[in-house]
Amino acid sequence: MTHLLGEFDCKLDAKGRLMVPSALKKQLPDVEREGLVVNRGFEKNLVIYPKSVWDKIVSQLSELNVYDEENRKFIRAFTRGATELSLDAAGRVLLPKSLTEYAGIGADVMLACQLDRVEVWDKQAYEDTLDNTPANFASLAQKVMGSKKGGNDGE
Structure with a gap:
């Protein structure tokens, strides 16, 4: 399982492209072959998933009973705007304008690794x-x- 680390201060160019920092790319060795998926976060942010992680989430969603209204609402809300990303020759990804507008993301961006995904925030909103x-x-x-077995903070 992928465990990503770090916070990265980045900028979007005028076309909405984000240069993926080299230190983050090193943690995602299959990114150029596998790709990424970007989607809305639970807060006013975006989340970038390695495609393999996204596929596991979609598999979990497909197990939900779609005859249940709450499940349908959740699936619809969660997958709304999900977009595949691929790195261009310069190592950039194009973030969809509809998603950056949803998250209020301007030119100054903060990437915050969270376990197996990367949150994308407007820098000021993140701070x-x-x-x-x-x-x-x-x-x-x-x-x-506290209720986790062995909750000894890694000692």
């Missing part, structure tokens, strides 16, 4: 989100991770 980190991060960690 604002980090400014809203819970005052007591330790309490949040206990609430989210």
